[in-house]
Amino acid sequence: MPYAETNHTAVLLPLLPGDGYTARLLMIGPEGSHRITLDTSDPGNPPVWQPTAVRDWPGEPPLRKHGGAVLLPTGEVFLAGGIDSTEDTGLPDAAAVLEGETYQPGIDWDSGGYGASESWTTTARATVPRNYHSVALLLPNGLVLTAGSNLDGSEGGDDVKEYRIETFSPPYDGDPRRPEILQAPSPLGYGETFQILTADAARIQRVALMRCGSVTHAWDGDQRYVGLEFANPADGVLEAVAPPTGGVAPPGPYLLWIVDDGDRPCTLAPFLLLG
Template sequence: MHMTLIRPTKVLIIDKAGINPEALIANGKYAYSTLYDLTTNTYRILSLHTNTFCSAGAYLANGTMVETGGAEDTAGEKNGFQSVRLIDGCDDGNCDWLEFPYELDSARWYNTMASLPDGRVFNIGGSIKACAINRKDIENPTFEFFPKEHEKGQKIQFLEDSFPFNLYPTVIVLPGPKGQTWLFLAANKKAQIWDYTSKEIVKHLPDIPGGPRTYPLTGTGALIPLSYRNNYQAEIIVCGGGTDMKDRNAPAENTCERINLADKNPQWDEDEFGPNMETGRLMPDVIHLPDGKLLYVNGAGTGMAGWDKKATNKTPRLHTAGKPTRNPLLYNPHVKKGSRWSKFAEDPIVRVYHSSATLVPDGTVFVAGSNPNRYYCGMDQCEHPTEHRAEKFYPPYLLNGVSRPTITKVSGHTKLNDVDAIPVKYGQTISVEVEVDSPTPQFTSSLSHMGFVTHSQHMSARVVELKVDNVKKSDSGYTMDITLPPHANIFTPGRHNYLFVLNKGTPGKTAIELHLETEN
């Protein structure tokens, strides 16, 4: 249900607290959080004592994962609505969750978080109880920070204006000039630019065309990968969603809407889900790839997000969404409209509600999840059963036969497999050495933060193309200079930031974790 790449080889996984006959049991309790090792295919069970169901996460600049919110008492776990949970990444192999059950100012279920340029995390929205659609008696139209700025959450009109489809709103830090404190906010059909320092609206944006884009008519929003080539111009794309929450057979929204926030008068521009797309996308996951493209996986072609519905006593339970969308889609934002979409081979595994996916440092995409059932549901019981399998998706850049670089040195550091991320500064030009089996390589570079993934929200995820200069042949390969982003609005500080070097658009065999030091 939730995942994040917490270390270069480890994915932190969190599932729903609940009774599952196939789940692991630790200390007499059902385990629903693990640390999974991508290289050894092993895991370590972690302890949680408050219910994380439908919660959120983001990283502090010191590298700590902050996970907040949740749901009611379940399967022996305590109420998690106001919980703050911290975990440091497990460099020693022994770490575990540290929980503060009543640390949030108010209860939050289906909230969104974002890592901020000043090193804190921002936390917005949700409801104080679980629901099929938000209601006035349980909505939480407030925001807060961690560490705390005030003792009480502050109201934000944006969530009132986007009611009732205002759960899991899209929140993106905008890459304006240094010192600017602007966020892009989107929920339902509403969007705006908002200043988290002054707590004021900077600009109302036009309503997003099409149907609602957030839960339970769930679409997904993303920051188009940034680049030094156009001075880190901010463009947003919002894709998919639902069209009718009362009809399981209603077609999913089949459009994407893109907006350039650098325009004097920004307007949404429709970008259909590519040629020959049979359906739209409900509950898609969007992955920022290191070559500057966006990958869309998972989801359904009809209905809405939510638990299954029992048809009759004689038939399997039906999910509230139908027609799984099994074909991954690739979006290239850098080519002309009408030529931006590609479609790939069908996934044999259905991944609908409570699916997730994240980029990992070898350039593949780790895909898991799908639990559209309130309780465990086996293969012969449900239309879409509880899914325990995980997959690795190979984007086309790994299947083109191009030689993949191996990074051997970064700013004098050669022990690149050490647990500590390499410390760097904003605007710094770093020296990078690579080995590559190619007589005519063409190098580019990017910096990636994979974010915290849940419910089609890829919180804080972004990619920035970096400038590569002074490429020279060396005894063992090539050296080059790579210039990092000039300030924290373009890329937030801390570790969990991965340097990719690409050859002709193909990423190297692994990315290197950098620690961007907090600005003064």
């Protein structure tokens, strides 16, 4: 599939230890929504871009030019904002896509691999258009911040800039059963076994490091979701294993997430310095 145009978004899907940390990408562009699995172990079966499952829209799903793709601690991807327009129609705010979309990339959390079916869900509408120079970023409380934009995609100074900030609340927001991390280490070395203290240890289904994002022009090249192997050796204790190498998780600041068996991430992810 050709990479036809810049200003559309793409994201590295969750890297999972049960899956050998195989890289998968999701791309949303003028050609639609596609993904690829970068598994080169079989020369007779090289990686190929494949259309994703059909998006949850009554007709043709919108383009999201200048929109954002944000990894959530659940392992899903949230698509934020953008403009439903082509090169020919400019960038009118009137064509803003206010609805978000959540993509479940087909992770089967019981087996820890990509064995399940993908699905898309269209979410509530935002109030502010997010056009050229807008950003979307995961916050440590699990909400997604959206900010910035140039009015009608125009060049210029303060008079064309959007200063309103909005947050997207995933379904787990406000759920009183969200787990809580009481204590976690920092810094953390590669391959190191470490402890997380939480009263909710017995119902934790996933532990992940999520690299802190840095967003520009519809692209957050820093965000990544790195799942960790873990055990529950004692009441209130999780024992997890840090990523093996900088190839899987480059050194730097991460958020540490625990997620329970009801798809609920912890209320506040602590920052942790890896490597």
